[in-house]
Amino acid sequence: MSDQLTITERLTERGERPEGGLEYTATVDRPFGCVGRPCDWLPRVERQLRAIAALAPGWDSHGAPSPDGRVVDAAERLIGCVSEVGALPEPYVNPTPGGGVQFEWESGPRYFEVEVLAERAAQYFYRDDALRIEEQGEVFEGESLGDVVAYVSRVASAS
Amino acid sequence: MDETICPMPRFARPPVVETVLGVHFRPLESFASAQQGMLWERCFRSQFPRLEERPPVEEVRERFGEDRLSDAPTIRWRVMDRPDVPRLWAASEDGQYVLQIQRNGLFLNWLKTDMGVAYPPYLKRRDQFRQELDQVDRFLQEETIGRLEPTSCVVTYVNHIDYGGLEDIGPAVARILTCGNNESSDGWLPLPDNAVLTWGFPIPGQSGRLNVELRPIVRRSDRKEMLQLGLTARGTLKTREVGEAVAWIDLGHEWVVRGFASLTRPEMHRLWERIE
Numbered sequence: 001m002s003d004q005l006t007i008t009e010r011l012t013e014r015g016e017r018p019e020g021g022l023e024y025t026a027t028v029d030r031p032f033g034c035v036g037r038p039c040d041w042l043p044r045v046e047r048q049l050r051a052i053a054a055l056a057p058g059w060d061s062h063g064a065p066s067p068d069g070r071v072v073d074a075a076e077r078l079i080g081c082v083s084e085v086g087a088l089p090e091p092y093v094n095p096t097p098g099g100g101v102q103f104e105w106e107s108g109p110r111y112f113e114v115e116v117l118a119e120r121a122a123q124y125f126y127r128d129d130a131l132r133i134e135e136q137g138e139v140f141e142g143e144s145l146g147d148v149v150a151y152v153s154r155v156a157s158a159s
Numbered sequence: 160m161d162e163t164i165c166p167m168p169r170f171a172r173p174p175v176v177e178t179v180l181g182v183h184f185r186p187l188e189s190f191a192s193a194q195q196g197m198l199w200e201r202c203f204r205s206q207f208p209r210l211e212e213r214p215p216v217e218e219v220r221e222r223f224g225e226d227r228l229s230d231a232p233t234i235r236w237r238v239m240d241r242p243d244v245p246r247l248w249a250a251s252e253d254g255q256y257v258l259q260i261q262r263n264g265l266f267l268n269w270l271k272t273d274m275g276v277a278y279p280p281y282l283k284r285r286d287q288f289r290q291e292l293d294q295v296d297r298f299l300q301e302e303t304i305g306r307l308e309p310t311s312c313v314v315t316y317v318n319h320i321d322y323g324g325l326e327d328i329g330p331a332v333a334r335i336l337t338c339g340n341n342e343s344s345d346g347w348l349p350l351p352d353n354a355v356l357t358w359g360f361p362i363p364g365q366s367g368r369l370n371v372e373l374r375p376i377v378r379r380s381d382r383k384e385m386l387q388l389g390l391t392a393r394g395t396l397k398t399r400e401v402g403e404a405v406a407w408i409d410l411g412h413e414w415v416v417r418g419f420a421s422l423t424r425p426e427m428h429r430l431w432e433r434i435e
Contacts, residue, residue: 004214005266005268006179006268006317007177008319008387012377012387074238081235081236082234084234085234120188140185140186141186141188141236141238142186142237143235143310144234144235145235149234150222153225154225
């Protein structure tokens with residue numbers, strides 16, 4: 001229940017509650033909603049993004065502009081947020097001819113990409129060749145990255 | 160689930176003490192504290208004069224199938240290290256109604272402030288909330304801030320149920336709920352002296368989920384031990400239209416009310432004077 005939204009919380013006191021923490025256990029399975037350690041690939045991805053930010057105009061031999069520094073920064077923040085979930089695979093990182101940055105994950109029949117188009121906007125695309133599914137959407141700055149994380153996890157689970 | 164069941168369950172003395180109808184929408188870049196204050200002053204101050212600020216509430220999206228396994232806590236894409244815009248918490252003079260406004264959400268609470276307060280009909284609360292959504296949408300357009308693009312909805316009902324206290328919690332749960340039988344396989348365990356129970360019931364078509372939570376609480380007003388049964392229906396929208404959001408709230412309300420009747424035993428229904 002969404003405790004923050006209700007007023008009843010102010011009018012009640014909690015009864016005794018079972019201990020929530022199980023820090024003393026050795027179980028390694030992640031419960032629902034558990035945040036893991038940040039992914040260890042993040043520093044590598046950040047270095048790739050810095051290299052992308054330094055690309056000169058015409059880097060693709062077809063006259064593409066230099067990537068927009070603000071978009072690269074936004075992409076860095078997006079992937080940084082995604083990495084906080086932990087236990088996710090490393091993405092491929094590519095500049096796009098339009099000045100954006102694209103992250104890709106692929107495993108078996110599953111493919112997912114998220115392209116940061118502007119400082120506060122990204123679009124994503126998911127494909128599962130085995131199930132013949134294609135899904136797409138968009139996410140804006142300030143919004144939940146839950147869908148992005150769910151798609152990356154889907155790709156990861158195919159490996 | 161039997162979809163032919165009708166009409167909607169109704170109770171003359173329902174144990175509900177609070178309801179929330181809410182909509183999350185696309186975050187509005189220019190809907191900061193100043194604009195929220197303007198909105199409150201222009202549209203809501205007369206009806207909700209008591210103002211507080213709270214941290215914003217995160218949007219929760221229900222997930223299905225294998226995505227449930229990857230269900231991480233809400234992580235937002237934040238480009239800049241700017242502070243969150245607070246949530247305005249505006250209460251009516253008598254405290255019965257609260258309107259909550261934040262950069263990506265609008266919520267209307269009703270609270271049973273004392274035993275004599277009558278439970279307002281759902282349609283009245285729904286229509287009031289629809290009017291408030293329309294007022295916000297008009298304000299956003301007048302101030303060229305943007306449009307309301309709803310992304311998900313929430314319907315919450317909180318019920319307080321009298322019981323015998325923690326020493327009786329196992330038998331009480333069995334008396335009250337259809338899905339708590341207080342049995343063990345061999346009688347070895349003593350009766351429990353605490354219980355916090357949660358359930359999730361998917362709404363067909365992956366259009367949402369009814370989340371139910373039962374926990375013991377102590378009512379501050381009289382220090383009485385109660386069981387709090389909270390039912391929250393959440394759903395993600397497809398079209399980003401206010402009309403769809405209101406239609407989903409109707410669906411969420413139906414799941415909360417039918418879910419409550421289905422989860423609680425007929426003996427309790429008699430106590431709450433079920434009419435239909």
